Amino acid sequence: MNLEHDCSVDQKLFWMNSTFMAQKYSNELRADPDWSVKGFTAAIQRDFGLEPSSQQIYRARKKACTLNKCDFVDQFHKLHDYCEELKKANPGSTVVLKTKMDSDQRRFHRLYICLDACKRGFIEGCRPLVGMDRAFIKGPHPGQLLAAVRSDGNNGMFLIAYAIVEIENKETWVWFIQHLIRDLRIENGHTYAFISDKQKGLSIAIAELIPNAEHRHCVRHFYNNFKGSHPGLTLKQILWDAARATTIPWWKCQMERMKMESEAAWKWLHPKPAQHWSRSHFKAHYKCDMLLKNLCEAFNSSIVKARYKPILQMLESIRTNLMVRMANMRVAAFKWKKSVGPRIEKIVEKNKVESGYCIPILSGDMKYQVTNMEGGQYAVDLGTRSCSCMR
Incomplete structure (x- = not known):
């Protein structure tokens, strides 16, 4: 009996080498590049009842990294076919793939996606406030994922469009918003408001393309900049009271409180236009007094793992999450009383x-x-x- 057990263990050890471990756990290492040696070893013990050496683990991690890099590159070659299939499976969707020449090779540059269901949902049941945000793409080929998110009829998160770009600046935001304007048929900027963290180039892009639209700044991000030089609970409360004030006299009252508490803090706030951060200066016809871009944060939280994956897997993960969310919300709506x-x-x-x-x-x-x-x-x-x- 012991002899049979020993033979079984020897057979396992024969094929349980670093190459096998790299292939078996490449997805886990792609999702978590910082997966610890201890965690890797525990996974092998759980799955196979063996304890590999530290050298095997290190070699497996190195080989898995090489495999994943090759996978990342290969998926970019399949991106054109994916875009065509996406348009075929979702008629009416906008999928824009932009490439550029690098010497004698054509390389990926940018990708914009707005699914037809998102367009129709925006027109038929969303508030006229659009949250704009970006998230870093991890992995061997980093970039930025830009997203436009809105509040649905139940104050929930509703993704409108998303794009993969090389960097976040005015040029990429202009490119993204131009496509968004065409998809959402935005003709009159007076009927729309945008909220963001004042990302690089975004304010300039909105001012150029939709000059009449209202541009709000997330008060949480605004306060984080404020508290760096003006800490304290009292100043924090006054700032939030000023942001929540719904009339100009109430806002002025809070600003006077700020001046009495700290003239330096008041001077910091004074040149900041209140139409960007206080309800008292927001336009009333939007019927939406949102101060935070929590909807964008909710979307970014839902794609944390997806951002580590190769581009096709990342796009499919986002699309699948969006599809499942819409299906679940559709079922939930039938239960509304x-x-x-x-x-x-x-x-x-x-x-x-x-x-x-x-x-x-x-x-x-x-x-x-x-x-x-x-x-x-x-x-x-x-x-x-x-x-x-x-x-």
Whole structure:
């Protein structure tokens, strides 16, 4: 019995070499290039009941790296066929593959994708606020993944379009936004707002291509820049109060508080245009007072592992995640108890409770003077769906 066991172990050791381990675990090493020797060894012990030497592990990691690099290169050669198949399987989608000549070879340059379902979903059920963000692509062939994300009818994340570019700058953002404008049929910039972290060249690109659009800056990112030279909980609270203020008088009040607390902090904020970071200066017709680009962060979190994969696997991972999310949301929508989503329903119910403390007085055709419990008076126009409180 012991002899048979020893022969079995010898047979395993014969083919359990560094080449086999490299081929077996190349995907794991691609997803996590910093996979520790301890973790690699534990995986082999779990799967085969053997403990390889440290030298075998190091050789396997090196061979897997070589295999993965070859795989990365090979997939770029198949990219044109993938794009054609994507357009065939999703009629109406926009897939733009841009290449450039490098000596006598044609090389990949940029790729833009906007699936037909994303276009139609944008037009039929999304708010007019677009989050713009970028994420680093990992692996042997790094680059940047640009994305445009919107808020759907239930305040959830809805991906519109994404692109792979060589670097993040004004030129690549202009290229991305030009395609986005054509796909979404943006003709009047007054009807759109964008929110971002002030990425390199993005503000300039938006100002050039859609000069009338509102461009908001994520307040979390804004505060991170602020606290570097002006730390403290009090200043943080005042800054967020100023950002959340819905009327200009309330905003001015918070700015005076800031000046009294720290004149240096006030001077830092003073030249920063409030229309980029405070609700008090946002345009009201968007009906969306979002201050953070959490939707973009949610998308970036969903593609963390995909960014380590070769380009075709990365694109397929993004497409599959998007497809599954849409299918799940479609099923969930049939379970809605009301004509709006659960998140919106909670907001409506909260506002209904608060409205019980307000006294409306008719002042004209669909116009009211509303007084709250604190004595504040506001003008409400149901015809234009507006209120002077700006909420």
